[in-house]
Amino acid sequence: MQAAPAGPLPLSADAPFARLWLGFLTGRVMVALALLVLQGAGQLINQAAAPSVLAVCVAYLVATVVLRVLSRKAPPSPSAGPQWLPSIGVDLAAITALQLLHAGTMNYTPLFGLPILIAAVMGTLTLALGTTAAVTLLLLGWAWWVGQYSTGDEGQRYLQSALTGTGYFIVSYLVHQLATRLAREQEVAQQSQIAARVQTQVSALVIQNLTDGVLVVDETDVVRIANPAGLQLLGGVALTELPFALTSTAPWHPLVILARRTFRHEQPQTADVDLLREGQSPTGLHVRTWLTSTRNAALQTHSERLCVMFLHDLREMEARLRTEKLAAMGRMSAAVAHEIRNPLAAIVQANALLEEDLHEPAQKRLAHMVQQNADRLARIAEEVLDIARVQHQISHAPASTVVLDETVAQIWNDWQAQDPARRRAVVSLDTGATQVEFDAEHLRRVLVNLLDNALRYMGPEPDSLSVTTRNTPAGQVSLQVWSDGAPMDKSVERHLFEPFFSSESRSSGLGLYICRELCQRHGASISYQRLNRPTTRGDIGGNAFTVGFRRTTRPADNATLFDTIVV
Template structure:
């Protein structure tokens, strides 16, 4: 590949440069053929033998053909150098030889325009002016030759003609070079604009494809030209059609057709709620917004097609999002309320304890026991709400000590299981060996207890329906998993699983999993929920797995490995 110095205007690898170079090569071959044909025909007609002229024409033709074959895909660099000798140099030598050897009134000097145009269009300004200067010197030398060795009366006229022709060549070379430079700059700008438009189209397509909201691009004949996966899914048709397709061919899509037509007719954005009623399916509620790419007058002036862009939003998702925002606002208010009820609640607990000491009737004792249980529940809910308020923290992680994961999990599990041994049964599989994790011990206790309490609500009655598993991968990734054989979660529940005050049960505060996520994020860990199958005594059993991936840390040295694989009942 040729290098290009500063000041050259067109890279040799440019496709337009290559096309222009090939055009000049073809033009040179055609000129060489024409010269050979004219010389041969003239000598036959006039019955004159001029072998030198024929030899020059044949040599010029051979040189142009060879260069056209060898350099067709490898044009020379545009700056001045020896690489132009096979083209410009050969042209100058051949035309000069024809001018010197011919006998008669034929003038070959107009052919000098070919190398000058080639230098001006494909080379630098210096090459163009240098070629014009060389041609001018040749013309003046020819005028001197004729005035010296030929007896003529128009010597002065020959000098003036040579100078005038050379001046014209200078002007032509300069203008052609300026025009070529301008065209090259415009082509470069156009190419950059084309690349920018291509990149923008790719980015737009990528953004549209990954939008959670549906996008449809519809023309005035109700044809969908672009549709992202979310839009096709919201249309509710199986199998999903691929654009282009007609939006009017399916009866359930008629509300969208009507809205698109109103948008084209009124030429302004539209917003509406639509229900798509598919046979055998529940109605699909959509919130639809439309925009036009251009008005009718603008499309007529730019000769472009008007398109309607439709954004489809799932009404159920919007309602769920709104509900989540309301619950978050309620949560902030609940934090203030929880702070205020702690003192009265403490007084109620204390008064109930004093009252219980003086009661002997079993019915009354049951009532005080109910008061104590519900007061404790209220105290836990208030504490959870206040924990959320206290756990607002920056994203940076403060330095903290490491704890042995398996040993800590075993202790937390033992404390939790002893509170209700008959009901709290599980398989404990600790396989993290001596892995150390950066996590506060009390925070780890709260995370695991919350996950166990949550799993206990949906667990089966088998001894291995609940499992606590730790694992350390060869790459150093340490994880904790709480698995239960509960039924699959509804997608709407799973999407909002870690949001505050979201719960599928009326007796739950909806804060446990949210607190787990907040504590994990504080320590650089990540918590997730997946549907996961594992081998139990009943065979392969599906269940819900909550997994905590801890931040990687160097393993502790000198710690004895600790491994459990026991069934606790």
């Protein structure tokens, strides 16, 4: 039950408070109906006509029914005011009129308890005490009225009215305090319920979007809750019907053993397990488990023990460690390259001066070898330093425009000419003379990098590689490089465009990172999708890298190139 607090309540009261208000209104209707029935029966039995009393009962019934029908679900403001006249005011007036007009021994004084209860429960303390004071004054006035037209002990009548009023004051105060406490507890309960609901939603959202798998297993080896990552690690098949038993599939047996060990020892467990599937490579998992409660705590709280399992893909963990190592090596390499440049410049200069005094062919060949290797070391040092300067260089590169199809065709021809027998593709250029905002040399680096990556993984068929440009009706211009290579591992796909991340041990992992930086410099985007494309062999799935350009209508011009970034 919800009661009114000491302060004003908004009209949007909660459901229990609204039901209590409607209950009071219904009770008033029932009281009015009972009064009318009793008055009618009394007049029929006693054969004494009292039309004024009957009229008051009828009027009171009509007023209560009208208020019950027209009243909103929310009660009036609890503060004292005219909004209480249709309810408390009508009650006081009707009961007083019945008490004055009734000629028999019937006493209507107990009915004053109804408006007092309404004021104490639904209103403020001021309204409750004010209503009680009005009832007390009416009782004292009734005692004076009776004394004017009858004989008897007036002091006793006044004392009776005073005692009744005092009792009403005590009841009014206690009921209001009880209602206020119940309202406060109801408010705290509602806040706790809202907080629990929000916490549940947040927990569910976090679990759903965790990259690590989460399983909640009970003592019968049944999975109650599982997030998408956990289902993926269990076998890559979406198990939509929860719960399901871990014992239903043989490869999950190591997880069953670990869950049972957790329940038995009542301690967190950590282990590396392999899920062995027939015809597939083993899936290595790092598993950590926790119990929601111990056996004794579960018995005391009458709750259920659950085992929460966190599944981490060992391949991704190893790739993350390798990425951190490569990043550290990259920083160290940049520092080493910076220190090499100065002595290397001295060697080149000294070799050039020495070569001027050499005349024998053998000595000239040796000097030439020194020059070639020194130049090679200088290029390597510059390449490493270029990576450290890539952000500065890209941010200071001037804006320029290119005709997309013409530029892509030139880059493709240059790249294919290096190995025509192997570098074959289906080239479809459909943007015509559309210009895009991009530097020509930057576009060359992006496209060559994507082509080199595709060449490394594509099949031997003539249509294993495709280069496509497209202009959508919405004006979106894009370049796509597609190859029929094998699907990427999810742990690799998530980190494709991060620096120093690669699925190959001999790769620096900088190519796609620089492609992304170059695209962002020119307001373009680059993304990866696994797409099916029609080929002569049918629809074949492959890896597609798509560059979305920002279209421009400016004339193409020659851009100033910044220092070379070797990818």
